[in-house]
Amino acid sequence: MPALHEIMNIFADKDGGGAHPPMPSVDEITGKPWLTHGRYHFAETDHIIKGFDFENIDIWWDWRETTSGYTTQAVTGGQIIVPYTSTKIDYAGYKIETQLWEGAESxxxxxxxxxxxxxNVAVVGTSVESTSYATSTHWKIAAVIAKMDDFFLEQQELLLKKVHTLFDKDAPIQGNAANMFANHLFNLGSRLENLSTQLDRFHNAVNNIRPRIIPAIADLADAIDARANGPYTSIHKIIYDWYNHQSNGTQRFNTARDQFEINYADGAWGIIGDSITDAGVNAELHRRWNLGLQPVINAANRLYDVMSEVYTDIATDIRPITNPTGKNLPGFSGPGNTGLNGPGGPGAGDLNLDIPDLNFETPEFNFETPEFDTSDLPPPTTVSGPGGGGGSGEGGAGAPCRR
Structure with missing residues (x-):
């Protein structure tokens, strides 16, 4: 199965530019870490927290260790016992790669x-169409076929009128110039009838394309709209939702490492700055983003299956237009042959010959307004300008954890 962007790009402009350029791959989002430069700072390193560069850390956690007791304090004439409280704070955090979502080029x-x-190209396809896809294309093809059918019908009727004018029922068909010419015109008319039959099959196959894929397109549009209004479309929102509702406040002390760790995914704990933790954190964030995209992927896959089936059927149903075969008037056996009505044979009058009408039924088409009924399709959706945010101002370190 092709990737999501490959399926959606069926509806994009062919050359990569234009008003509807191809969309990028999912890998442009989930193939890169969102949180980088994982760092852990020990309180013992510097009691005034020098060295922990908050300018490059956008999101962080802490672990506070408070010690209370008594100590002596020198005074004039001796010393006294006084209470004291000492707090040490370990910090750990990440830099947020905001360039992934900030700006129209992100x-x-x-x-x-x-x-x-x-x-919108897939749903509307008329007022919003690309160089490679437009719903009106199927209608245009069908309209051209209908016009050709009308033309063949008009010409065939003219030919039959000439046949009736020229045909002499009291004379042999062969050997009589007028009847030979009438037969020739009759033969041409029957060729037009044959072409009409072939075009009718072609028309029906083309006409069945759009109606068969509309339900799948509507499902895809609904899935995209639901995602746009859901919680998992924004990297920024996903990061802070994960921070506020998954990891922050879960800090616990790892005695063996003398460091605190966080719960970054269900059942997964790790110390920030460890490569396995940093990779796991980004994998969890990517998982959440993919979770919101999965219904769209499922709907796109179904649409692709339907389109593959429809266009495969079309390749079978649309048979090549072959050289039309003609029919002769009854009793005609061909030039140079002595047939029933050949030279010296009985005349057409002896056979009481009736020129048959060609069975030439033209399907009724109405292409004055070549539009599908799209009332069941969702309306077009617009996208607003690029979002942004982040930084240490949102989320913060949260309430301290103690041990």
Whole structure:
């Protein structure tokens, strides 16, 4: 099965530019870490927290160790016992890669806006169409076929009128110039009838394309709209939702390491700055983003299956237009042959010959307004400007944990 962007790019402009360019791959989002430079700072390193560069840390956790007791204090004439409280704080945190979502050139903006744009091309396809996909294409093909059918019908009727004008029922068909010419015109008319039959099969196959894929397109549009209104479309929101509702406040002390660790995923604990923890944190964030995208992927896969089936059927149903075969008037055996009505044979009048009408039924088409009924399809969706935010101002270190 092709990737999501490959399926959606069926509806994009072919050359990569234009009003509806191809959307990027999911890998542009989940193939990169969102949180980087994991660092752990021990309180013992510097009691005034020098060395922990908060300018490069956007999101952090802490572990506070408070010691209370009594000590002596020198006074004039001796010493006294006084209470004291000492707090040591370990910090750990990450830098947030905000360039992933900030600005119209960011991977997230291009992905989300591209997904919605190509959704609109697939749904509307007339007022919003790309160089490679437009719903009107099927109608245009069918309309051309209908016009050709009308043309063949008109010409065939003219030919039959000539046949009736020229045919002499009291004379042999062969050997009589007028009847030979009438037969020739009759033969041409029957060829047009044959072409009409072939075009009718072609027309029906083309006409069945769009109705068969509309339900799958509607399901895809609904899935994209639901995701756009859901919690898992924004890297920024996912990070802070994960911070506030998953990891912050879960700190516990790892005695063996003399460091605190966080619960970064269900059942998964780790110390920030460890490579396995940093990879696990980003994998959990990517998982949440993919979770919101999965219904869209499922719907896109179903649409691809339907389109594959429809276009495979079309390849079978649309048979090549072959050289049309003609029919002769009854009793005609061909030039140079002595047939029933050949030279010296009985005349057509002896056979009481009736020129048959060609069975030429033209399907009724109405292409004055070549539009599908799209009332069941969701309306177009627009995308707003790039979002942003982040930094240490949102979330913060939270309430301290003690031991």
């Amino acid at each position: 991977p997230e903006y291009k992905f989300n806006s591209g997904l919605i744009d190509l959704r």
